[in-house]
Amino acid sequence: MKQRHILPHYRIAVVGTGAVGGYYGAKLAHMGRDVHFLLRSDLEYVRKRGLRIRSKQGDFHLQKVQGYGNPEEIGPVDVVIIALKATQNEALETLIPPLLKENTTLITLQNGLGNEAFLAERFGADRVVGGLCFVCLNRTAPGEIQHLGHGLIVLGEYGKYPLPRTHDLQWEFKRCGVVCQVAGDLGQARWRKLVWNIPFNGLSIAAGGVDVGHILADDDLLYLTRQLMREIIQIARTLGHEIPESFVEDQIRKTKEMGAYLPSSLIDYQKGKPVEVEAIWGEPYRQGFNAGAEVGRLEMLYHQLKRMVREKQEQVALSGS
C-alpha cells in the first residue's frame, strides 16, 4: 500500500548535490517527495541518466531527477537542504535568495561550527535548522553515490529548543527511510561530533596521512587524541554544553571498530580539494579562545592544518589541475 502524506507536501530544494545532498535528496525523491536538485558538474548527466544509489540497505535508481543549473529555475520552496562544503558558504549569498518565500526553512547538513550562524545572519535565525549527518558516503562516478554505512541525521533548532517544525521535518525524513532524531541542544550535538572530528580528522592529516587505526595504534597520537578530546569537552562546557568525561573512552572504543577508516578531511586533503578547516577547527578554536577556555592543543592543530591545507592548495594550483 502506497503511503499517504499526512503533512502538507513540501517543495524541497537541495543546494549542493554532492554525496550528502545527492543521497538524502534521492531518499526523499524516491519516496515521491518533490525534490529539486541544484547541480553543477553533473547537471547534464543527472538530467539524462538520473541518480544511482548503491547501498547494502538496497540499491535504487532515481530515473527522473528534477535537476537545475541555477536556483532561479527552481524558485521558492518550503525547505532548502544545504549540503555544500562549508568552504563554499559565500556562494550561498546568491544561491539561497531565489529559493525563499515567507516561511522557507533552511536545513544545513554541513560540518562543523558556524554554518547556522552564517545562514541566520543573512536570511534570519527563524529559518535555520541544523542537521548533523552520521553517514559514510562516497561519490563514485557522475550521478552515482555509494552508501557505505550509517545514515542518521540529528536535527536541531539554532540556539533554541525544538519547535513543531523540527519534529515535522524529522518525521518527513523518517517516512522516507532516513533514521532521524531531534536534538534538544543542537550546540551540544555539534560539539559532541567535534570531539571525534577534531582529533581524528585533524591528526590524520597533521601526522602525514594516516588512518584512524594507525592513530589508535600509535602511543603518541593516541595520547594526543585523548588530550584533544578532553580539551574540546572543556571548551564545550565553558560554552554551556555539558559532555561527560566518559565520552572520551566511548569514542575511542567505537573508533576501534572502524579499522583503517580514512577520515573524509584526509581524503579531501590528499586529493588537493578544499578542507573545511574553519568549520571543524577554526570556529571551535575561536569560540573557545573568546570564552577564555584552554585551547592550546586545538590552537596548534588548527594553525598547522591551516598552513598544510594552504600549501597543498598552492601546490595543486601550481601543478595546473
Next chain:
Amino acid sequence: MKQRHILPHYRIAVVGTGAVGGYYGAKLAHMGRDVHFLLRSDLEYVRKRGLRIRSKQGDFHLQKVQGYGNPEEIGPVDVVIIALKATQNEALETLIPPLLKENTTLITLQNGLGNEAFLAERFGADRVVGGLCFVCLNRTAPGEIQHLGHGLIVLGEYGKYPLPRTHDLQWEFKRCGVVCQVAGDLGQARWRKLVWNIPFNGLSIAAGGVDVGHILADDDLLYLTRQLMREIIQIARTLGHEIPESFVEDQIRKTKEMGAYLPSSLIDYQKGKPVEVEAIWGEPYRQGFNAGAEVGRLEMLYHQLKRMVREKQEQVALSGS
C-alpha cells in the same frame, strides 16, 4: 708574554668530543690547559693529526691532542666537561666514574632540561655545574670543527646561587678566550633558552623541514611561535623563573637577523641522527604538566616530534645505514 696561571692548573677531561666538546676543549688546550679528550670515531685521526678549528676569530690547529678511547686511560680529573648529546646520557653512567676524585666538578654543556638532575642523582649534586652554550659550530670533517659565530658560555650552579668555583671556572674559560658569564639562576637561563629552542627547533621539524626565516614569514607558524613562547614563559613562571613578556618580541627580532638559519635539531632530524626530544621538549613538558601549568601547545609539539623522530629512526634503521 705568556700568561701565567693564577689558579691551580686544572686537569680537565672532555667527554663527548663532537663540535661543542671539541671546540671548547681545543680553546682550553690551545692556551696550555691540561685537556684530555675522550674520543670515539675520530680517535686515531685526532691522535695523529690533532684538532683543527676554523673560525673568523682566527683558525688554529691543536697539533698534539691528548686523545683517549676510554675514561680509565684518562683517570681522575678536576673538571669534566660533558658535551655528549643528551640522548646518550646513559653512557655517562660508565664514562664518568673513572674520572672522579673527591672534588671533581662536572660541567654539562648539554641542551635542554634534565641533564644536571641526571648527573646530580648519580654523582652528587655538589659536583654539578650547568653550562649553556650560545654558539654556532659544525663538525666538518674528522678532527675539524667550523666555528660559525658566537661562543658564549653561561655557567650556573644546579639549584643554588653561584659559588666561588663557578666564578673560578668562568675566569678559566675567559683566560682561554671564551666569552663566559655566570648566571644567578641557572634554571631561569635554561628556560630563557628554551623559549627560543622549543618553538624554532620544534616547528622547523614539525612543519616539514623549514628554516627560521620560513617560520617568521608564515602567518600561522609565526602565530604558533609567539603562542608557544608565551606558554613556555608561563610554565617557567609557574616553576619560579620569571621571564618578562617582552622577551617574546626580543627573540622574534633577533631571529629575523638569522636569515635562513636551520636549527641544529632539524639538521640532526634530516640526517636521521638522534634528536634531543626529551631534553628540549619532553622534560619541559613534564615539569610544566606536573606543576599544573597550561601546557597544551608544548604537549602537541612534544608528542608530534617524538613520533616523527621515532619513525625517522625506524626508517634509517630499515634502510640499513
